[in-house]
Amino acid sequence: MSSQRIRVIHFVTGGFSGATQVAIDLARAQAQGTEFEPLLVLRRKRSTDPERVQRLRDSGLALEIVPGWSHLATLWALARLCRRFQPHVMVAHGFPEHLLGRWASLWAGVPRRVHVEHNSRERYTRWRLWQARKLAARTDAIVGVSEGVAGALLRLGMPPELVQAIPNGVDVDKFASADEHPMAARAPDVVMSARFARQKDHPTLIRALALLRDEHELTPTLHLAGSGREHHQQEAQRLVERLGLGGQVKFLGYEPQVARLLMRNRVFVLSTRWEGMPLALVEAMAAGCACVATLVPGVEGVLEHEKTGLLVPPEDPALLAAALRRLLTDPLLCARLGHAARQQALQAHGLPLMRQRYDALLRRLI
Numbered sequence: 001m002s003s004q005r006i007r008v009i010h011f012v013t014g015g016f017s018g019a020t021q022v023a024i025d026l027a028r029a030q031a032q033g034t035e036f037e038p039l040l041v042l043r044r045k046r047s048t049d050p051e052r053v054q055r056l057r058d059s060g061l062a063l064e065i066v067p068g069w070s071h072l073a074t075l076w077a078l079a080r081l082c083r084r085f086q087p088h089v090m091v092a093h094g095f096p097e098h099l100l101g102r103w104a105s106l107w108a109g110v111p112r113r114v115h116v117e118h119n120s121r122e123r124y125t126r127w128r129l130w131q132a133r134k135l136a137a138r139t140d141a142i143v144g145v146s147e148g149v150a151g152a153l154l155r156l157g158m159p160p161e162l163v164q165a166i167p168n169g170v171d172v173d174k175f176a177s178a179d180e181h182p183m184a185a186r187a188p189d190v191v192m193s194a195r196f197a198r199q200k201d202h203p204t205l206i207r208a209l210a211l212l213r214d215e216h217e218l219t220p221t222l223h224l225a226g227s228g229r230e231h232h233q234q235e236a237q238r239l240v241e242r243l244g245l246g247g248q249v250k251f252l253g254y255e256p257q258v259a260r261l262l263m264r265n266r267v268f269v270l271s272t273r274w275e276g277m278p279l280a281l282v283e284a285m286a287a288g289c290a291c292v293a294t295l296v297p298g299v300e301g302v303l304e305h306e307k308t309g310l311l312v313p314p315e316d317p318a319l320l321a322a323a324l325r326r327l328l329t330d331p332l333l334c335a336r337l338g339h340a341a342r343q344q345a346l347q348a349h350g351l352p353l354m355r356q357r358y359d360a361l362l363r364r365l366i
Contacts, residue, residue: 005037006366007085009110011078011101012093014042014065016052016227017195018279019094019118022145022168022354026091028061029355036362039085041078043097044068047195047228049254071096075104082108088366089114089140091358095122102135112365116143119199120152120297121274133157140365143358146277148297166361167301168277169354172346174259175286179342181263183290183335188328189221190267191289193258193280195228198273201294202236205271207317208324210243216325221248223265225255262287266334267327273314275299282349285309285341290334292323302349308341 008030012023023040030036040056040063042048048065056063066077082090082105089112092101098115105113115135124132133156136142142162144150150165190209194200202224212218222245224236233251240249255261262268268284268291275298282302284291291309293299303309310323327334 006035006089006362007037007039007087008089008091008362009039009041009082009085009087009101009105010091010093011041011097012043013045013097014048014053014068015045015195016047016049017094017118018168018276019097019116021279022116022118023091023093024056024061025169025171025351026355026358028059029351030359031061036359038062039064039087041066041081043074043100049227052254071100074100075107078104079108082110088112089362091116091362094118095124096128099128099131099135102139103131106135106138113139114141114143114361114365115139116145117149117153117276118145119274119276120146120148124156129156136162141361143361144276146298147301149276152297164361166354166357167349168279168282169349169351170279170282170286170345172286172350175263175283175288175342178263178286178288181288183266183288183331183338186266187221187264188267189223189265190269190324191223191225191262191265191284192269192271193225193255193262193283194270194272195226196230196232196236197228198232199275200226200228200232201271201273201315202232203239204315204317204320205269206236206239206243206245206249208271208320209245209248211317211321212324212328213245213248215321218325218328219248220267220324220328221250223250223252223261225252225258225261227254258283259287262289266290266338267292267324269320269324270294270299271320272296272299278302282345285345286349288338288342290327290337291341292320292327303341304344307337308344309337
């Protein structure tokens with residue numbers, strides 16, 4: 001192996017979720033070095049954005065798309081791609097992609113497999129759980145993207161000797177100018193950057209915004225950045241209209257300048273039902289926002305209540321409104337939590353540390 005580059009396939013959903021971004025970051029970093037030869041493979045979804053795909057290709061990243069309309073079509077195309085590319089290792093990110101990626105790599109004779117779990121809660125039927133346990137015997141490492149996810153893997157019966165946690169990281173360099181945006185100069189408004197999906201709880205945040213208006217006469221603008229499932233977005237839009245919040249809520253769609261958006265505003269909210277390792281929250285921390293998040297596995301190890309942010313129970317608009325009211329009416333608390341969150345993100349959640357851990361894992365396997 002010393003005379004050739006280590007060929008790696010990163011297989012992940014084409015839905016541009018957090019898992020997709022991690023796979024992109026790893027493939028891009030490996031492509032810039034001399035030790036690895038990465039290939040990013042996306043499983044086509046209805047939300048796969050052709051323009052974003054083209055931008056990735058234009059950046060020089062080797063990228064392929066396999067069909068996603070059926071699992072058999074995905075398996076056939078991915079196995080064929082493996083035989084052509086002949087990777088030394090398949091890194092299969094997310095669910096159900098980690099099942100499909102490992103089956104295809106076995107059929108194609110790929111020597112090594114890594115399963116990366118990106119959420120603490122997935123839809124494991126008995127059949128899929130049987131597959132995951134069966135595949136674990138032919139897998140070389142199982143990675144949880146946070147301690148919470150690693151714990152969830154162990155509870156599913158994954159072999160303890162294979163399971164490890166490698167926390168996700170973000171490109172903190174995008175937020176290098178955050179200190180030039182002091183809290184007092186930022187708009188006293190709220191941002192949530194998350195795709196519209198069953199996992200994300202936009203309705204609770206929207207209801208909390210209505211409570212702020214009705215009970216406390218606070219009317220911050222809420223910026224909702226992210227695309228995702230159309231019917232989930234339409235549900236949120238109907239709730240905004242029903243509550244009379246049309247003048248306060250801005251649906252931005254995919255936001256390429258999310259770093260700038262975060263650094264212009266004081267408060268970030270992650271209202272969610274479950275997480276793995278929320279990249280959007282870490283980005284907001286790096287941007288110096290005062291953060292409020294739902295207390296669920298994956299978030300718990302990232303944000304520390306009253307020290308780097310505020311944590312609230314799931315699906316509780318009243319308590320979320322109370323946390324927002326504290327931040328919107330107390331600039332000193334806002335500044336203190338924003339500063340502490342930024343320092344935590346810079347120290348523990350940068351991309352280089354995540355990349356080093358994955359690269360070390362792949363070297364050890366090969």
